[in-house]
Amino acid sequence: MSARLRVAAAQVAPVWLDRDATLARVVETIDKAAVSGVELIAFGETLVPGYPFWVERTDGARFDDAFQKDLHAHYVDQAVSLADGGLDEVRAAARRNAMTVILGVLERPPERGQSVYASAVSISASGAIVACQRKLMPTHEERLVWATGDGHGLRTHRVGPFTVGTLNCWENWMPLARASLQGQGETLHVALWPGSARLTRDITRFMALEGRSYVLSASGLMRAEDWPAHLPHDRRLSQAMGDMPWAPGGSCLAGPDGRWLIEPVENESGLFIADLALEEVRRARRNFDPAGHYARPDVLRLQVDRRRQGIVDFDD
Numbered sequence: 001m002s003a004r005l006r007v008a009a010a011q012v013a014p015v016w017l018d019r020d021a022t023l024a025r026v027v028e029t030i031d032k033a034a035v036s037g038v039e040l041i042a043f044g045e046t047l048v049p050g051y052p053f054w055v056e057r058t059d060g061a062r063f064d065d066a067f068q069k070d071l072h073a074h075y076v077d078q079a080v081s082l083a084d085g086g087l088d089e090v091r092a093a094a095r096r097n098a099m100t101v102i103l104g105v106l107e108r109p110p111e112r113g114q115s116v117y118a119s120a121v122s123i124s125a126s127g128a129i130v131a132c133q134r135k136l137m138p139t140h141e142e143r144l145v146w147a148t149g150d151g152h153g154l155r156t157h158r159v160g161p162f163t164v165g166t167l168n169c170w171e172n173w174m175p176l177a178r179a180s181l182q183g184q185g186e187t188l189h190v191a192l193w194p195g196s197a198r199l200t201r202d203i204t205r206f207m208a209l210e211g212r213s214y215v216l217s218a219s220g221l222m223r224a225e226d227w228p229a230h231l232p233h234d235r236r237l238s239q240a241m242g243d244m245p246w247a248p249g250g251s252c253l254a255g256p257d258g259r260w261l262i263e264p265v266e267n268e269s270g271l272f273i274a275d276l277a278l279e280e281v282r283r284a285r286r287n288f289d290p291a292g293h294y295a296r297p298d299v300l301r302l303q304v305d306r307r308r309q310g311i312v313d314f315d316d
Contacts (some may be wrong), residue, residue, distance in 0.1 A: 001285060003160070003161035003277070003279070004160075004161070004277050004278070005039050005040060005159060005160045005161065005162050005188070005275070005276045005277060005278075006036075006038050006039045006072065006273065006274070006275050006276075007038065007039065007040045007041070007214075007216055007217055007273070007274060007275075008036070008038040008040070008041045008042070008255065008272060008273045008274075009041075009042055009176055009217065009218040009219070009251035009252070009262070009271070009272045010024060010026075010029050010033065010034050010041050010042065010043045011044070011218070011219055011220070011221060011249045011251040011265065011268065011269055011270060011271075011272060012026075012029055012043065012047070012220070012221060012222035012269055013047075013223060013226040013247075013269065014045075014047050014048065014049060014050040014222075014226060015049075015050075015226060015228055016036055016049070016050040016222065016227055016228060017048040017049050017050050017074060017075060017078055017225050017228070017231055018049055018050075018228050019048055019078040019080065019086075019230070020260060021024065022047065022048045022049050022050065022085075022271045023048055023089060023090065024089075025075060025189045026043060026047070026090055026093075026159045026185070026259025027089055027093045027104060027135040028047065029041070029043075030093040030094065030099060030101060030152045031096075031097065031270070032061075032101060032271065033091060033097075033099065033271055034097035035076065036271065036273055038099060038271070038273060039098075039099060039100065039125075039159065039160060039188075039305050040099065040100040040101075040102070040159050040164070040188075041099060041100070041101055041102070041271075042101075042102040042103075042166075042190045042216055042236050043102070043103045043104055043105040043192070043218055043220070044104050044132040044193055044194060044195060044217035044219050044220030044221075044251075045098060045103045045118060045120075045168050045169050045192040045194045045220065045248075046105060046106045046194065046195050047103065047105070048080055048104070048106065049075075049078040049079070050104060050106075050220075050222070051194040051195075051220065051222070052141075052146075053144060053180065053185070053222060053241065053247070054071055054237060054240070054241065054244045054297055055141045055142070056141045057062050057241055057242065058071075058190035058230050058236075058237070058240045058241075059139075060141055060144050060145075061144060064141055065097050065316070067233055067236065070232040070233060071231075071232055071233065071237070072145060073224070073232075074109070074205075074231070074232050075106070075116070075145060076104040076108060076116055078106070079105075079106040079107060079108035080105045080106060080107055080192050081107075081108050081109070081110060081287075082107065082121070082129065082132065083110055084110070085111065086105075086206070086249060087103070087105070087121060087123070087155070088188070088279065091123055091128075092153070094123045094124070094125060094126075094127050094270070095126055095127030098125045099121075099125055099208060099245060100124055100159045100164070102120060102121070102122050102123070102164075102166055102190050102192070102303040103120070103121050103204050103217070103218075103234040104118070104119070104120055104140070104168065105119050105121055106118065106119070106146075107119035107121075107132070107134065111307075112147070112310070112311060114316040115136060115147040116145065116146060116147065117134040117145050117146060117147055117149050117180060118134070118135040118138065118142070118149075118168050119132050119133060119134045119135070119149070119153070119168075119170070119303055120132070120133045120135075120153065120166045120167065120168050120190075120192050122157060122164070122166055123128070124157065124159075125159075128211075129259070130155070130157045131153045131155045131157060131166065132153045132161070133149070133152075133153025133154065133155075133166055133167065133168065133171075134147075134150060134152070134153060135148075135149045135168040135169070135171055136149050136150070136151070136171055136174065136177060137149075137170075137171070139169065139170045139249070141270075148255050150282055150305075150307070150308060151304050151305050151306045151307075151308065152306050152308040153166075153181070154155040154177065154180045154181065154304055154306060154311075155184070155187050155306070156181055156184040156185060158230060159188070160277045162187045162214075162276065162278060163185045163186050163187045163188070163189040164185065164186070164187075164188045164189075164190060165181030165184065165188075165189055165190070166189075166190040166191070166192065167181070167190075167191055167192070168191075168192050168236065169191075169192065169193050169194065169199070171190050172191045172305045173203065174196065176302055177300050178207065178210070178211065179290075179291075180215075180304045182211050182290050182291045183291045184291075184301060185291065186211060187212060187213050187214065187278065187281045188213060188214045188215075188276065189208075189213050189214070189216070189218065190215075190218065190279045190310050191203075191204065191215060191216070191217045191218070192205065192217075192218055192245050193217060193218065193219040193222040193251075194219070194220050194222075195219040195221055195222060195246075195248060195250060196219065196247060196248060196249075196250050196266075197246025197248070197252075197264035197266050198250070199211050199219070199248070199250060200217040200219060200250040200251070200263050200264055201250070201252070202254050204217045204252050204253075204254045204264075204275075205254045205259075205260070206258075207254075208254035208256055208258050209257075209258040210254060210255075210290065211256075211290055212256045212281060212284040212288055212289060212290065213256050213281060213286045214254070214255060214256055214261075214276050214280075215252065216253050217250070217251055217252050217253070217256045217310070218251050219247070219249045219251045219263075220247050220249070221245065221247055221248065221249050221269055222246040222247035223244055223245045224245075230310070245267065248266040248267050249263045249264075249265055249266045249267060249268060249269075250265070250266055251265055251267065251272055252264040252272075253272070253296055255280055255284075256281045256283075256284035256285070257280070257282070257283075257284050257305065258280065259304060261274045262265050262274055262315075285290050
């Protein structure tokens with residue numbers, strides 16, 4: 001009855017489109033959270049190296065446009081390759097602080113050419129990568145820069161007494177994606193967002209009520225001071241982007257009864273920390289348990305393909 005976990009939503013901004021500088025900021029934030037006894041920390045969607053805000057503001061669908069091609073090439077260059085050790089410093093920080101880290105990255109897997117994915121990477125307290133969920137369906141203009149993911153990362157993992165699952169942004173609106181995690185015993189759901197209470201406010205409480213789980217929504221920030229000076233077409237890009245901030249945050253946390261533990265926080269950088277008690281999940285599931293006594297597997301079942309998708313099968 002005393003099983004607890006201290007969690008934090010890290011609402012921080014990237015050094016926009018600068019992978020290495022942003023990774024340094026992530027490591028610094030992990031070390032800072034450790035001072036407060038945080039056991040699980042979550043960062044926003046594609047925080048590393050940043051969300052592609054320019055696409056909707058610069059006529060991103062224009063075909064074969066040199067401006068768009070230059071920005072896209074830079075973005076792909078700043079992506080993270082897990083196979084090449086791109087998150088080794090973050091993994092070391094997780095291990096050093098015995099902290100689970102859930103981080104949104106732009107992932108460039110070498111076996112998929114130069115395509116990139118919005119990926120939620122889950123790193124255990126031992127520094128191991130235990131899940132990497134590539135966003136199943138990029139939303140609207142995101143499809144101009146991100147490839148569609150697969151089900152390989154639809155996995156839960158244990159963090160202390162809790163079973164944790166993660167989805168990216170509007171993946172959280174996909175009922176079957178949520179059900180795939182609920183069916184693995186999820187008791188803490190982590191949702192990663194680029195940044196806005198408009199995105200997080202309603203669905204965070206809804207997912208908590210539906211899953212009778214804690215739901216931690218981690219959002220990013222994007223402000224004028226997060227703009228580096230060395231981006232391609234910097235002057236034209238800054239003129240097109242318009243007013244700041246582009247991402248005001250919105251990180252929050254709902255309990256398994258749907259009540260706020262942390263209401264959405266906007267326009268503020270920081271660590272938003274709370275202690276979770278597993279007994280509250282058990283209390284909430286007395287009358288509704290979506291993968292337990294209220295499920296009807298004899299009537300409704302979900303099949304999930306968790307194979308990592310590729311274009312070649314080799315028979316050696």
